[in-house]
Amino acid sequence: MAQTDIAVRVQGVAKSFGSTRILNDITIDFHKGTVHALVGENGAGKSSVGKIVGGYYSADEGVVEIFGDQVTRFSPRDALQRGVAMIHQELQLVPELTVLQNVFLGLETNSGGVLTRGDLARFHDLEKTCEFALDPNAKVATLRIAERQKVEIMRAVAREARVIIMDEPTSSLTEDEAERLHALIARLKSQGTTVIYVSHFLDHIIANCDSVTVMRDGQVIRTDPIAGETKQSLVDSMLGQASEIIWPDLPPAPATTVAPVAELRNVHTSTGLTDISLKIRPGEIVGLIGLVGAGRTEIGHVMFGADRILSGSYSIDGVEYPRLTIPQAVAKGVALVPEDRRKQGLVLTQTTRPNVSLASLGKIARGGILKPRTERERVKRMIDHFGIVPGRIDGDVAFYSGGNQQKVLLSKWAVEKPRLLILDEPSRGVDIGARQRIHEFIVEMAAAGVGVLLISSELEEVINLSHRGYLMSEGRIFAEADCRTLSVETALHRIFHAQSELDQQEKGTNP
Amino acid sequence: MTDMTTTGKTAPRITAATIGDFARQYGVLIIIAALLIGLSFASENFFTARNLLNILNQSAPLAIIACALTLVIIGGGFDLSTGAVFGVASVSAGWLAINVDPYVGIAAGPLIGMFLGAVNGLIITGFGVHSFLVTLATSLVYRGIAILITGGALIPVRIAEFSWLGREKIGLVNVAVLVFLAFMVLMMFLLNRTTFGRKVFAVGGNEEAAILSGIRTNLVKVMTFSLSGAAAGLAGVISVSRISMAEPQAGAGMELEAIAAVILGGTSIMGGAGAVWRSVSGVLLMALIGNGFNILNVNPFFKDLTTGVIIVIAVALAASASRR
Numbered sequence: 122m123a124q125t126d127i128a129v130r131v132q133g134v135a136k137s138f139g140s141t142r143i144l145n146d147i148t149i150d151f152h153k154g155t156v157h158a159l160v161g162e163n164g165a166g167k168s169s170v171g172k173i174v175g176g177y178y179s180a181d182e183g184v185v186e187i188f189g190d191q192v193t194r195f196s197p198r199d200a201l202q203r204g205v206a207m208i209h210q211e212l213q214l215v216p217e218l219t220v221l222q223n224v225f226l227g228l229e230t231n232s233g234g235v236l237t238r239g240d241l242a243r244f245h246d247l248e249k250t251c252e253f254a255l256d257p258n259a260k261v262a263t264l265r266i267a268e269r270q271k272v273e274i275m276r277a278v279a280r281e282a283r284v285i286i287m288d289e290p291t292s293s294l295t296e297d298e299a300e301r302l303h304a305l306i307a308r309l310k311s312q313g314t315t316v317i318y319v320s321h322f323l324d325h326i327i328a329n330c331d332s333v334t335v336m337r338d339g340q341v342i343r344t345d346p347i348a349g350e351t352k353q354s355l356v357d358s359m360l361g362q363a364s365e366i367i368w369p370d371l372p373p374a375p376a377t378t379v380a381p382v383a384e385l386r387n388v389h390t391s392t393g394l395t396d397i398s399l400k401i402r403p404g405e406i407v408g409l410i411g412l413v414g415a416g417r418t419e420i421g422h423v424m425f426g427a428d429r430i431l432s433g434s435y436s437i438d439g440v441e442y443p444r445l446t447i448p449q450a451v452a453k454g455v456a457l458v459p460e461d462r463r464k465q466g467l468v469l470t471q472t473t474r475p476n477v478s479l480a481s482l483g484k485i486a487r488g489g490i491l492k493p494r495t496e497r498e499r500v501k502r503m504i505d506h507f508g509i510v511p512g513r514i515d516g517d518v519a520f521y522s523g524g525n526q527q528k529v530l531l532s533k534w535a536v537e538k539p540r541l542l543i544l545d546e547p548s549r550g551v552d553i554g555a556r557q558r559i560h561e562f563i564v565e566m567a568a569a570g571v572g573v574l575l576i577s578s579e580l581e582e583v584i585n586l587s588h589r590g591y592l593m594s595e596g597r598i599f600a601e602a603d604c605r606t607l608s609v610e611t612a613l614h615r616i617f618h619a620q621s622e623l624d625q626q627e628k629g630t631n632p
Numbered sequence: 633m634t635d636m637t638t639t640g641k642t643a644p645r646i647t648a649a650t651i652g653d654f655a656r657q658y659g660v661l662i663i664i665a666a667l668l669i670g671l672s673f674a675s676e677n678f679f680t681a682r683n684l685l686n687i688l689n690q691s692a693p694l695a696i697i698a699c700a701l702t703l704v705i706i707g708g709g710f711d712l713s714t715g716a717v718f719g720v721a722s723v724s725a726g727w728l729a730i731n732v733d734p735y736v737g738i739a740a741g742p743l744i745g746m747f748l749g750a751v752n753g754l755i756i757t758g759f760g761v762h763s764f765l766v767t768l769a770t771s772l773v774y775r776g777i778a779i780l781i782t783g784g785a786l787i788p789v790r791i792a793e794f795s796w797l798g799r800e801k802i803g804l805v806n807v808a809v810l811v812f813l814a815f816m817v818l819m820m821f822l823l824n825r826t827t828f829g830r831k832v833f834a835v836g837g838n839e840e841a842a843i844l845s846g847i848r849t850n851l852v853k854v855m856t857f858s859l860s861g862a863a864a865g866l867a868g869v870i871s872v873s874r875i876s877m878a879e880p881q882a883g884a885g886m887e888l889e890a891i892a893a894v895i896l897g898g899t900s901i902m903g904g905a906g907a908v909w910r911s912v913s914g915v916l917l918m919a920l921i922g923n924g925f926n927i928l929n930v931n932p933f934f935k936d937l938t939t940g941v942i943i944v945i946a947v948a949l950a951a952s953a954s955r956r
Contacts, residue, residue, distance in 0.1 A: 427844070451846030465844055468837035470904030475830055480845040482827040489826050533845065 127189075128153045128284050128315040129174055129205070134183030136169060138520075143169050145339045147183070151284070156306055156316045158326040158347070161336035161359050162524075162552035167319050170336070171286045174317060175207030176200030187284070206282035208273045208290060216262035220255050224275045243279070250312075251275055251305060266293040267413050274305065285309065286317040291325055292550045295412040295578050296613065303329045321552065323352045335359055356553065369561050372568040374588040375402045380439060382572040383424060383455070383541045388433035392419040393596040397433070401541060401572040406563060408575045408587030408604060410612050416596040417576045418460060421543045424574065425457040426450035437541070451480060454540030458530055458547055460576075462523075466530040472515040474500045476529050481537045503532035507558060524555025531562060542566055543574045548582065560586060580609045594619045656949055660897050660913045663942070667920045675927045683923070685804060691919040692812040693718075693867035697890040698897075698911040699819040700856075700863030704763075705894055706823070707856045708836035708903030713752060713767040714864040714890055716774035718883025721745045721868035723778050726787040726878025734793035741869030742862045748774055749861020753854030763857070771887065778880040787878040798874025808870050815866065819859075820908045832856060837904025892939070893918055896946050917942070 129151040136144040144166045151157045151174075159167035172178045173185060176195040185192050187203045197207070214223050221244055222229075230239035244257050253271040261269060270290065277285045291299040299322075306316050306329060318330055326333060327350060334344040335358040342358050381400040388397040394416050401407045409417040422428040423435065426445035434441050437453050459465035467476055477500045478485055485496040497514055504512050507528040511521075518529055527547065534542060544563065548556045563586055567573050577583045583590060587604040592615055599619045602612070655662060672679040697714050704711045721741040729737030752770055756763045789795070800807045823829040831852045834842040842849050864883070872878045897914030899906025918939055925935045 425844075447843060448846045448848055457844060459844055464838075465840050468834050468841050468904065470837035470900070471833055475833060478830065479834055479842070479847070482830055486827045489828060491825050491827060491830070493825075 126152050128187075129317070130184075130186040131170065131174065132184045132186070134170075134173060134180040134185065136173065136178055136181050143339050144173070144180075147339075147341055149334050149341060149344055151315055151317055152332075153283075153315055154310055154313045155331040156310055156318055156329060158318045158320065158330040158333040159336060160320065160323065160326060160333060160355055161342075162554060165336040165359070165552075166339040167336050168288055169339075171207060171288050171317060171319050174200075174284070175205060175286050177207065201280055201282070204281065204283035205286070206277035206280055206284070207286040207288070208270070208277060209288055214261045214269055214272055217260065219258050219260055220264070220272050220275075221257035223261050223272050224257075224279050226276070228279060247275055247279055250278060250308060252301075265413060267295070267298050270294070270302075274302075278309070282314065284315045284317065286319070288319045289321065289550055290318070291320065291322055293413070293546075293578070296580065298413065299325060321550070323355050326355070327352065359553065367557070368585040369557075369564045371406065371564060371586070371588060372404065375404045379403065382438060383574075384436050385420070385423070386434045386436075388423060388435060389431045390419065390423055390428050391431060392416075392422070392428050394419050394423065395596045397423075397596075397598055399591055399598065401574055403540070403570045403572050404567050405589065406567045406573040406575055406587045408577070408583035408590040409593055410580060410583050410590045410602070411593030411616060413578060414595075415593040415616075417593060418545055419596070421457060421545050421574060421576055424450075424541070424543055425455055427457070454538075455543070456480070456534035456539035456541070457543045458534060458545060460545040460549065462526055462530050466533075467518055467526060469519040471518070473504070473509070473518055473529055474514050476518055477503055477532045477536055480533050484537055499536050500532075503536055506535070507532060507562070522552070522555075524551035524558075527551050527555060527559065531559065535562065535566070538566075538569060539571055541572045541574070543576070545576045546578065547575070548577070548579075580612055584609060584612060592616060592619065657898075659946060659949055660910065660917055664913060664917050664920065667917070667924065671920070671924050671927065674924075678923075678927055681804060683927075685806065685809065687916070687919050687923050688809045688812075689806040691915050692806070692808040693870050694886065694889055694893065694919075695812050695912055695915040696815050696863050696867045696870075697860075697886065698893040698915050699816050699908050700860045701890050701894055702897075702899055702906055702908050702911040703819065703823060703829075703832055704856045704860045705891075705899055705901065706836045706903060706906045707832045707853060708839065709756070709763040709853060709856060710891075711749075711752070711767050711857060711860045712764065712887050712891075713748070713771040713774055714860060715883040715885060715887035716771040716778065717745045717748045717861050717864035718868040718871070718886055719778035719880055720748060720774050720781070721865035722872045722878045722882040723781045723787060723880050725865075725869045726789045726872050727781060729789050729791055729794045730787065734791045737789075737794060738797060738869055738873070741865040741872075743865065745865020745868070746858045746862035749858040749864070750854055752861065753857035756857065757850035757853050763853075775880070775884075782878070782880050784880065788876060789872060789878055790876050795873045795876055798870050798872070808874065811866070811870065815863065816908060816912055822859075823908055828852070828855065833904060835903075889918070892943055896943050898946065 127150050131147055131149045134144060134147040135142065147170060149170070159170055161167045169178060173180050176197040176199055179195060185195065187205060192199065215226065221240055224244060224247070225240050230237050230243065241257060251274065253275065255268060255271055261272060270293065290302060294302060303325065309316060318326065320326055327347060330347050332344065332346050333350060333355065335342040335355060337359060379402045382403045384400045386398050389395055397420060399407070409420060411417055419428065423430060426447045426449060430443065434443070435445060436442065437455065442449065463469065468479065474496065478496055485492055485499065500514050504514070509525050509528045518526060521529065547563070548559050551559065563573060563575065575583055575587055584604050584607055590602045590604045590607065591598045592600040592602060592612065594616055600615065677683060701711055701714065721744050724744050725737040725741040728740050752767055755761065756766045796807065798808055802810065823832065831842065831847050834845065834847060835849045835852050839849055868883060871882060893914035894911045895901060896917060897910030899910050921939055922935055925932055
């Protein structure tokens with residue numbers, strides 16, 4: 122292969138933080154106009170390779186070449202000037218500015234520093250490539266995660282990036298949104314752009330990438346063309362041994378005569394929920410099946426007392442709560458593991474111990490005074506139970522991998538067995554090992570008689586882990602299904618069908 | 633996301649990096665130690681029990697305020713009204729001591745302060761306004777109240793039953809120092825050993841996570857501001873009883889000194905991290921600089937300048953520690 126064919130060359134790169142070595146002798150060539158995947162468990166170092174190419178980290182050893190030029194003392198700004206843009210897992214936008222302002226941040230049309238008209242026309246030009254249908258004047262703060270990601274991608278395209286690094290681009294997208302993203306990636310590729318695709322979603326990688334580098338423990342295991350790879354062959358390389366994705370067996374579903382632990386009846390909210398009725402019985406795992414924006418997270422929030430009910434009723438253990446507050450819900454044994462663990466779940470300035478204790482401080486104190494020994498024992502028990510690494514009671518959670526952060530967050534609610542456990546995207550952005558542990562945990566909870574409400578954008582996950590599911594679209598539940606007989610394909614088909622029906626109804630009522 | 637696999641297994645090795653970390657962690661103590669040693673060599677009058685206790689005694693009111701302010705700042709708040717609360721508490725305590733009873737005056741200081749602090753907290757949480765703005769405004773209101781109480785005049789308070797608090801000693805140690813030490817221990821206990829302290833850290837570290845854990849974050853905030861007010865009130869009473877004079881302008885500028893001490897000690901202005909001992913160290917460091925200037929007979933004009941430069945250095949060091 123000719124030298125000119127290589128967009129980015131990483132050679133013998135090593136990187137350490139303090140005494141922890143996170144990358145070791147990394148050598149990868151990324152070819153022009155290809156989509157190159159980086160896979161590996163969390164902590165394998167794939168995001169770090171992305172950050173080195175994107176200029177966020179500087180390599181301790183080794184050489185990084187961008188289009189043949191060796192770079193030293195690299196910054197994200199230098200990277201952008203050389204045509205390398207990175208789209209982060211945690212998106213980096215200015216929430217108070219509009220879509221348009223974010224896309225052209227730092228590249229505004231101007232005349233001698235004074236802003237002039239023209240950004241909107243450029244935006245429409247970009248839209249021809251991207252086809253995202255974003256409102257240029259919408260404030261980014263009001264957008265959902267999936268839409269914000271589109272803004273980030275447009276921003277990279279606006280900068281005429283020739284290399285785009287995408288860190289977990291599909292982790293917050295629904296299947297059809299992911300498909301649209303992959304179509305865009307194909308268009309970018311046909312224009313000669315190189316995409317470095319960091320992801321946990323092996324199906325997406327196999328379907329959309331040209332080559333793949335498998336990483337483990339900060340080292341490159343192998344780089345190969347994607348042709349001939351299977352999910353199994355990638356997983357084997359990632360884990361270093363043969364293994365497969367196994368869905369745990371569900372405990373038997375409770376009888377339909379069992380009184381529900383929580384029940385919503387004809388609930389409406391200001392967050393867009395319309396006429397929601399659902400039941401969760403003790404020991405039952407109930408899945409909410411729908412696309413992003415269908416109102417799944419909002420149901421979780423209502424059941425946790427975080428959003429007000431406008432009309433309809435909500436009862437826990439048969440008692441109605443018209444104005445439930447979060448502290449009341451927690452006292453009744455309702456637990457919510459929110460979708461954004463860093464923003465809504467963990468206190469990153471604190472260590473593992475206070476994070477695990479946060480939702481049940483009353484249980485480790487007498488008269489408001491903490492009982493340190495009880496607390497340490499409880500936290501230790503959780504660390505062992507979930508296999509949290511590092512296993513230190515006062516570990517620095519801010520530097521844990523995604524999977525281990527998620528385990529700490531689950532510990533917060535598992536440490537005192539809840540009555541109703543609401544899980545919003547419990548395995549988003551975590552590695553295969555942690556994912557399996559989380560799945561086992563969900564089943565454990567159900568077996569112990571906890572009612573579980575499971576929300577996940579991965580249909581395969583909800584359907585395989587739930588006894589029963591509610592199919593949702595646009596703030597409504599349009600059907601109930603037995604998940605043991607439901608397939609991903611049928612579910613998707615029914616959702617799309619319901620959506621087009623709703624659209625037609627709207628057209629019918631507003632001609 | 634930072635990818636890190638095994639941080640647990642590293643052996644304790646002394647490297648340049650760990651020394652750097654240590655210096656950033658305990659920088660304020662290192663500077664204090666250096667000053668203590670340097671000033672001891674510079675003047676034989678410095679390292680005497682008398683001088684050191686005197687430094688402590690003079691710093692007691694500010695240290696009390698800084699201790700409670702630490703909880704406010706860890707909780708993600710900011711209190712610019714402590715100086716004005718100090719003023720209101722001073723004149724109320726003085727007036728009550730003369731017109732009602734000296735002990736009522738002493739007790740009233742912290743209670744009135746706590747009330748004014750609670751008012752701050754209720755406005756902040758009730759209207760969802762940033763504490764910086766609220767306390768900036770209430771500090772003007774409180775100062776006005778202090779002036780109204782005395783009509784702008786000073787109130788001399790020469791009553792032995794009142795002035796013991798600021799003047800008496802038990803053995804070698806001033807009562808005010810003992811009160812400060814007791815208050816410091818109380819704040820440390822609240823912050824580190826109680827569920828309330830845990831909630832303060834959580835509210836400042838990630839308010840949304842705290843709310844979603846079932847914590848009544850507004851109540852926690854009102855409590856931190858009440859404590860800060862109570863501390864300012866207590867400090868005011870100690871000062872009045874020390875100088876036997878209650879004045880409405882007392883404590884002006886003290887709110888900034890207290891904030892400077894907390895920051896100098898290394899408590900994060902972003903909230904969610906910090907310690908009471910840090911703020912006390914910050915107060916002592918500022919006091920030592922002042923004392924050094926006196927002992928060495930240096931132009932006091934340079935005192936604020938030096939303190940300011942040290943704060944800038946301390947904050948820059950702390951910022952470099954949190955950046956990677």
